[in-house]
Amino acid sequence: MDKDILSFFTFSDPNVRYVVIGAILLTATSAVVGTFTFLKKKALVGDAVAHSVLPGVCLSFLVWGEKNPLILIPGAFATGWLSLVIIDYVRANSKIKEDTAIGLTLSVFFGIGIFLLTIIQKSGNAAQSGLDAFLFGQAASLIGQDLIVFSITAFLLLITVFFLFKELTILAFDADFAATIGIPIRAIELVLTTLTVLAVVIGIQAVGVVLMAAMLITPAAAARFWTENVHVMVILAAIFGAVSGFAGAFISYTAPSMPTGPWIVVVVSAIAFFSFFFAPGKGILHRLLVSRRIRHSMTDENILKTFYNLGERDGNFEESRSLEDLLALRSFEKEELLSGLKRLSRDGFIVRSPSGYAFTTDGMNKGKRTVKLHRLWELYLTQxxxxxxxxxxxxxxxxxxxxTPELEARLEKLLDYPKVDPHQSEIPY
Structure with missing residues (x-):
């Protein structure tokens, strides 16, 4: 195993070089193009194209009788492009929605592709061996000629994205605004469609038509959780794609009988799930923590407001209050109330005494402000x-x-610094 790992990282085996470089090229460039498809909310389009290229591959083989990528790619590109044209036509000229049009087109083209593949397998042509790898991918079969074709295609994709980055970004977020400032919408959409088809076409040999949609969209979806900047998102998506390509090739090389394409998708899916849960700002875990913190903050302010209301009722803000006093005035869950009192005591807003809990100066000020905001808002709603x-x-x-304090000041000014709320309760200042 040590020798295998050393051979992999030193690229001493030509086949390793072809597979690793090819996988990185395919995954990184697909991720870059997929970023704009994802932002444009056209995720299913990649799936449709991926399944629609199969009949083009089969037709090219039937016509020319060989598996040369220079022959197969144009056929795949033609049927992939045709599928998008059909989807747009059906959506624009019928009552069928886009997702339904995509599903119909995807299944019809894929069915034709399987039919043609069956014909080829029964034809007896020796050159058809391995053609079914386009279904699930076979990155380990990449050779130098494939790498040259992929490199040229990847270069064309990246250079096009580089020069049309602004236009593609505006189109992805606001097509109406793009049209207003003079960007040729149809032309840019045509370019994006072409880029998407090309990205799928060059990727199917590595991960296959079934999994190619994952390589187009998953890195972009993962990157979206880490940034709000489109430039950074594109770079992150490319990095996630490249890492998955490299890792998939490594696992396939060091573990016998492990296919490269599915492992590439497994790795990028793992990156995506990690991003979904742990990305700062947008990750599920971060949102849960923020939601928990907000709930705790609201509970704490409600407790302090209850302390203040009790002080108003009794004319004594310094008196200690028992749990029963607090529960009698406002309905709390007992565990929630105890947890809130513990937090408030820790933060210095209340102090515990033998007879219960009492305000500190900071706690009284915070409770007073919460009551004030409550009553100001009630007055605003009524007036x-x-x-x-x-x-x-x-x-x-x-x-x-x-x-916020800014809204508080605006409310005070708008209401002319009122003294009482709609229920004639005093508004504390």
Whole structure:
């Protein structure tokens, strides 16, 4: 195993060089083009093209009788491009929605491709051996000639994206705005369609028609979780694609009977799942933590508001309050209340005494502000939105937690620094 690993990383075996470089080229360039397809919300288009290139591959082989990529790629490109034309035509000239048109086109073209592949396999042509690898990919069969073709195609894809980056970005986010500023929408869409088809065509030999859609969209989906910048997103998608290509080739080389294409997809899927859960800002774990922090903050402010309301009722803000006092005025879950009191005590907003819990100065100020915002918002709803006073409490109970100091100042000025709320309760300043 050590020898195999050393041979892989030193590229001493020509076949290793072809497979690794080819896999990286295919996955990285597919990811770059797939970024714009993903941003344009056309993820299913890649799947349609991937399944539609199979009949083109088979027709090219039937006509020329050999598996030369220079012969197969034009045929694959033609049927892939034709599938997108048909999808657009059906969507524009019928009541069928785009996803339905994609599903119909995908299945029809793929069915024709399987039919032609069956004919080829029964034809007795010795050159057809390995042609079925286009279904599931066979990156290990890449040779120097394939690498030259892929390198040229990858260069064309990348150089086109580089020079049309601005136009592709604007089109992906706002086609109407692009048309307003004079960008030729149809021409750029035509270019993006062509790039997508080319990316799929050069990738099918590595991962196959079944898995190619994953290579087109998954790196872009993963990259989207890490950044808001399109430039960074494209670079990250290319890196994720290249890493998956390299890792897939490595696993396939060091583990017997492990196909390269499916492992490439497994690796990029693992990267995507890691991004979905752990990316800062947008990852599921981060969102859960933020949601938990917001819930805790709202609970804490409600507890302090309850302390303040009890102080108003009794005319004594310094008196200690028991759990029963707090639960009698506002409905809390007991565990939630105890957890909130523990946090507030830790943060210095309340102190625990033998008879219960009492405000600190900071806690009183925070509770006072929460009450103030609640009552200001109730007054705003009744005066400006004409909502009945007995219908504003629940809304104010939510909004009070998200009003910023800037909005607070605007509310005070708009309402002319009112003294009481709609229920004639004093608004504390």
């Amino acid at each position: 400006y939105l004409r909502i009945a006073p007995d219908h504003v409490h629940d809304d104010a109970d939510t909004i009070e937690h998200i009003l």
